[in-house]
Amino acid sequence: MKIEYINPFIQAAEDTFRTMCGVEVERDGQLTARKNGLSPAYNMIGVIGLSGAVKGAVLMTMDTATSRKAIMKFLGDETVTDMDLSDGFGELLNIISGAAAAKLGTVHLAIPTVMTGDNQKIHSLPSSPWIIIPMKFPEWGKFNIEVAMEEA
Amino acid sequence: MKVLLTDDSSTMRKIQKRVLAGMGIEDVLEASNGKEAIDLISQHKFDFVLLDVNMPEMNGMETLKAIRGNPDSAKLPVIMCTSVADKGQVMEAIKAGATNYLVKPFQPEDLQKKIEATFNKG
Numbered sequence: 001m002k003i004e005y006i007n008p009f010i011q012a013a014e015d016t017f018r019t020m021c022g023v024e025v026e027r028d029g030q031l032t033a034r035k036n037g038l039s040p041a042y043n044m045i046g047v048i049g050l051s052g053a054v055k056g057a058v059l060m061t062m063d064t065a066t067s068r069k070a071i072m073k074f075l076g077d078e079t080v081t082d083m084d085l086s087d088g089f090g091e092l093l094n095i096i097s098g099a100a101a102a103k104l105g106t107v108h109l110a111i112p113t114v115m116t117g118d119n120q121k122i123h124s125l126p127s128s129p130w131i132i133i134p135m136k137f138p139e140w141g142k143f144n145i146e147v148a149m150e151e152a
Numbered sequence: 153m154k155v156l157l158t159d160d161s162s163t164m165r166k167i168q169k170r171v172l173a174g175m176g177i178e179d180v181l182e183a184s185n186g187k188e189a190i191d192l193i194s195q196h197k198f199d200f201v202l203l204d205v206n207m208p209e210m211n212g213m214e215t216l217k218a219i220r221g222n223p224d225s226a227k228l229p230v231i232m233c234t235s236v237a238d239k240g241q242v243m244e245a246i247k248a249g250a251t252n253y254l255v256k257p258f259q260p261e262d263l264q265k266k267i268e269a270t271f272n273k274g
Contacts, residue, residue, distance in 0.1 A: 015257060016256075016257045019257035019258065019259055020256070020257045020258075071163070074163060074167070075163055075166060075167065076167070076170065077166075083162065084162070084163055084166075087161055087162050087163045088161070088163035090161065091161040091163055091164050094161070094206065094235050094256075095235045095256045095257050097235065098206075098234070098235025098236055098237050098255075098256065099235065099237055099255075099256075099257070101237070101238065102236075102237035102238045102239070105238075106238050106240050106241065107238065109206050109235065109236070110206075111160070111206060111207075111208050
């Protein structure tokens with residue numbers, strides 16, 4: 001996978017959390033590859049498919065407690081239902097993916113899917129492993145954005 | 153003023169609703185896809201529509217074309233509010249008759265300005 005696919009997602013995550021939630025996020029270490037069949041690091045997982053100039057998927061994974069803090073800020077409301085949590089998580093991923101995709105050519109986004117639970121297996125294209133971008137909220141904790149894509 | 157919010161994300165609709173309330177707009181109906189939006193447009197007289205693009209059932213572009221293709225709603229102001237930021241797709245929406253276009257992420261004042269600009273155009 002081309003390394004130039006990565007930076008738009010970091011930039012988009014920074015912009016999205018700053019603009020929609022009023023919180024800063026930052027890169028938290030080196031990129032690593034996650035082999036097919038291994039689980040994402042945290043128990044809340046959003047996935048969105050991409051097609052067009054590139055094909056593949058983007059994944060965001062975060063623990064539920066951190067997700068709840070982010071969605072409280074997103075909604076501007078202390079009361080976050082389970083529906084708000086999954087819907088808001090998917091919408092934040094959708095916004096991040098849209099902003100990043102605009103820098104990769106004409107890319108179409110699928111509808112995001114959000115799941116919770118440990119030991120989920122999320123497979124990518126056989127030729128394109130998940131690249132993990134470690135991120136963090138300095139005050140709340142870590143999360144990952146993962147990208148698995150290739151030129152169409 | 154009566155407004156239709158169309159977005160498959162209920163959290164996004166809550167955020168938009170709060171911005172509208174801050175502008176004194178309380179008469180708001182909600183749709184989670186284009187089909188629901190078209191149904192509501194056929195039953196109510198709206199002053200404008202906020203329309204997402206990526207939605208299940210009927211997406212925002214199909215919905216916009218359906219609105220413009222119906223003489224009863226052809227002139228209804230439609231503000232696209234979407235994560236689709238690709239210039240080609242933005243131009244496609246403008247050509248299809250979008251009155252204005254707001255790319256997510258946005259701050260509340262960005263949405264307010266787009267709504268105000270939409271009505272200043274007329």
